[in-house]
Amino acid sequence: MKKWMMAIGLGAMLTLGACGGGDEEETTSNGDGANTASVDAEAVYAQNCAACHGANLEGMSGPALEDVGARLSASEIEEVIRNGKGAMPANVIEDDEEITAVAAWLAEKK
Template identity: 40%
Template sequence: MKKFTTFSLLMALAVSLSACGGGDKATEAPADQKQSQSTATSGGGADVQKIIQQKNCTSCHGQNLQGASGPALNNVGSRLSKDEIKQIIKEGRGGMPPGLIKDEQELEAVATYLSEQK
């Protein structure tokens, strides 16, 4: 019984770690989403979708930010202010590690974009 419990815990740990890791491979978005992604720029012309992909946000929050192992962000602007979003990105919260976006312009662009998602 002890071996089974240990094995189960190790498997659960492996699954949860793999859910938020990796993700360097770019995936092709459906045609209807390409238009919205191409116009998703904010804060000095920074390409927000590119930043979100590079920082692996979609590995936890989903390709369309609909949520996966992390919470949905496609309506986060209706729950949190831009400053609250920036604070969470900087300091982390729950299972999200702090400091995933260190560049201030990128942080501003992503926070602005997410705060507009209502």
Template identity: 45%
Template sequence: MKKKWLALLLGTSLALTACGSNDDDNAGKEPAENKETTTAGAGDAAKIYENKCSSCHAVNLEGGVGPNLTEVGSRLSKDEIEHVILNGQGGMPKELIVGDEASKVADWLSEHK
């Protein structure tokens, strides 16, 4: 009977160890919410846009849920675009992109005329 309990205890311990969290993958990394974006470490405005904006405005800027941005630079200045990014407009929530990245994306979008 003792062998059965010992086997059950060892088996349970082994199973719980195997099902534990894998903290080694995240060791030394900052949580994603502390970064401005997660894929645009190099600051590439197109990558930031793709990561944060393309789900509504489409990868090709043609719009979808959000408006068409293919010629947004002919309608709005860089500062006006950045204002919309930071403060939202219509159904667009504010601060999807902040700081330097918002400025980079606004500059990039202002070139689309």
């Protein structure tokens, strides 16, 4: 009897575990019609960009980005992140999803 109950319990756990989901990534539009996996753009910015552009986008050794979205589109910002510009080196952020997310987040700053 115990083996039968354990088999039912194990089967239920496997079935429910397989249907649990929760691992899917939420997607959002980046303003250019492309979807991006949910990435914490602010955290990526803080880790990779804030040392030069300031924690509050105020600018330091790099220019201020407080209103960068008024000057550049998300795709233009993404191009700068990928290729660099002026003293900024290329590929400061290496992950494509992170680049897209940060560019979309910065494009909202107007």
